[in-house]
Amino acid sequence: MQTGHILFSFIFPIVLDGCCVGGHEKKLTATGLTGLQQDATHQHYRAVEGESFMMPCLKSVSGHITEVWSRTGGSESLSFDCGKVFPAEVEHSGKYRCLxxxxxxxxxxxxxxxxxxxxxxxxxxxxxxxxxxxxxxxxAGGDIPCPGRNCSNNTDVRWYKGNIPVSELSRDICEKNGLLRLCEVKGKYDTSVYFCDRPVMEQGVTWTFRRAVKVKVVPHKTISDPPRIAYPADNKTEEVELGRSHTLTCKVFFPYESKSSGEVHWYMNNGGNKDNMTLLEMKKPQQGSDILEEYWIVQDGFIDKVTPQHLEHTYTCIASNALGKCNVTIRLNQKQVKWASLVGSPIASLLLVVVVGVILHMKWLELQIIYRCHFLHGTHDRDEKRFDVFLSYVWSPTSAEIEGGWTRSSRSGPVTDEEACQFSMDPLNTEEDEATQTPLEVLLRQVLEEQWGYRLCLLERDILPGGAYTNDVVLAIQGSHMLICLLSADYLCNTDGVFVLESGVQALLQKSALKLLIIRTCRNSASIIQDPPLPPLVQRALKVLPSLNWTSDKPDRGSSRFWRSLRKAMPRSE
Structure with missing residues (x-):
């Protein structure tokens, strides 16, 4: 049993001296401490000015602990987190405490x-x-030497990746004679700062001399390919707006190289001639890398104000590195401004609001008339006003003769819609020829007053002579629920008729509960040129006032529709 222990003690160190045998990890477990020694409360560290340094972290049974080392004494307070890399300076020298x-x-x-x-x-x-x-x-495999190892025979070196001892890393790695060997370099994983600690004895005090090595993993040592332009495509056309600035963007991918030689420039080819090129104003290039094997550069060219002359030139992006160059050429084209884009701009929106406001201002009178004629009327109280309807018309030459021979029995009040329809047809049922020759003012007066039972106001009958005509007319209109004007060529040429119509429109606009209806005895009555011309208020009102058309040449169906529509337009009592 003891012989086995003796053999194991001799063989084990020999195995540990091996490294990366057969692709498997052979570690040398360094004796010593990963942080501060257990029996010491004072540690001494030495660093080189300008090199990266990291305060050590303690290791407890539960794992790593983050501490803050604060300097004691001195004119300035200074503190460092353990595990944080910072460039060492002479001013950092001093005594630090950690609770x-x-x-x-x-x-x-x-x-x-x-x-x-x-x-x-x-x-x-x-x-x-x-x-x-x-x-x-x-x-590939790689060796990381400890700086200064060739100047000393001391091979007692402890390696750290950041603040983690390399002996705790689960990968193919080993230490030998102060040299850290990576069996296989693994891209960004191995790109880090490594620290090697060597003990140095000075006046009976053991100092830990900590040196740093910045490791960068590269895909190859020499450049392999020329650059590749990803944007823009060759012979592309970009749209621009005259008078505005424009940015030309060029994105180029370069293969990795230790010392970047990649350059990107924008040129303007005067008149499209590549032999006559002018360097454009350019912004600071942006650079980055998405994968290890290559990096990219984005270079923007800038045109402060696009003019028609810029549309005559071409523009070339040229990219180059130590191995070669490539280029693409583009043109500029004037952008066609669409109405949709104008609507989205603040100026166009303001212009649209102004135009709508002007239209509303010009059509405000018509809008008021439409609103009051269609939305402000319902049933009415017969006792509220003196008359139900103010009927305004101008006698035709035969009206007086026929009116004198027309008689009809009166009814005590308004009738139903069904009765009104039947009664309204009576004047036409006498004789077709007679109905065709009967003026509408005669028919209308008899139907409204004698058949339908409405209280009519007629100028020749209800306005007393000798008074103030204008005042009497206005008062009569205001005292009626509805004004009906029989519009004809004779009516538009009659000053009294035009005055009644104008007074009715004014009463309607003055928030009076008045209904106003126009009955056109001929379809072209609204377009007749008058001398003198109609007042502007009347001209605008005639465009939007409710109206009915009377056609005496078709007494059967045409008259039937007219009387039905008139009955629906009449005021309804409660």
Whole structure:
């Protein structure tokens, strides 16, 4: 049994010295501590000015703990989080304290102290700045040397990736003679800052000399391809607006290279001639990388104000690197402004509002008449006003003769719609020839008053002579529920008739509960040219006032429709 232990103790170190054998991990588990020693409350660290540095993190039984190291003494307060990388400066030198409470490996309430000394580069023997950065080829194996390892025989080195000991990383990796070997470099995973700690004895004090190596993983060491323009496409046409600025955008992909040589420029080809090129004004390029194997550059060219001359030129984006160049050429075309886009602009919207306002102002009178004629009337109280209907007409030459021979029995009041329809046909049932020759003012007067029982106001009968004519007419209109005007050529030429119509429109606009109906005895009566011309108020009102057409040449169906429509338009009593 003891012999087995002795053999194992000799064989085990030999196995650990192997590295990346057969693609499997062979780790050298470093003796020593991953953070502060358990029996010490004071630690001493040394760093090089300008190199990356990280305050150590303690490790407890429950895992890693984040602490804040605060400097004690000194003129300025200074603190650093453990695990945070920062460039070391000489001014950072000093004594730092960390309160651990009951979370540390030490007894509850103990304080830990760290002495940091940042030395200048010139004080470090055989200092080589290139050792602080390293490029490794993706997919291959790689070695990370500890800076300054060749200047010392001390091979006791502890490696960290960030604040994690490499011995805790689950991957093919090993340490040997102060050298960290990655069996297979894995892209962005291995791109990080690695720290190597070496113990240095000075005047009986053990200092941990921490050096940093920035590792960058690259897909290849040499450039492989020329650039590739992703946007715009060659011979593309871009739409522009004259008088406005325009931006030309060019996006180019370059293969990875250690020192970027990629350049992108916009040129204006005067008159489309590529031999006569002018460099355009350009913005600061944007650069980025989506995958390890390539990076992209976006370069914008800028035209401050597009003029017609710009439409005559072509524009070329040229991209180049150390291996070659490529280019695309585009043209500019004037954008056709659509009405839809104008409506969306503030100026067009304001213009639309102004136009609508002007139209409403011009048509406001007509709108008021339409509203009052169609929406403000219902049933009425017969006792409220003196007359039901003010009937306005102008006698035709034969009206007086026929009117004298027409008699009809009166009825005591308004009849039903069915009776009205039957009664309204009576004047036409006498004789067709007689009805055709009977003027409408005679028929209408008899039907409204004697058959339908409405109280009519007639100028020749109910307006007493010798009074103030205009006042009497206005009062009579205001005292009626409805005004009916028989519109004919004679009526429009009669000043008294026009005055009645104008007074009725004014009464309607003055919020009077008045219905107004126009009966046109000929279809062209509204378009007759009058001398003198009709008042503007009457001209505009005639366009929108409710109206009925009387056609005496078709007494059967035409008259029937007329009398039915008239009955529906008459005021209804409660």
């Amino acid at each position: 651990t409470g009951n979370r540390s490996l030490l007894s509850s309430g103990n304080e830990l102290f760290l002495h940091l000394r940042v030395v200048e580069e010139t004080s470090v023997g055989c200092f080589q700045p290139k050792e602080s950065s390293l490029e490794l080829l993706n997919g």
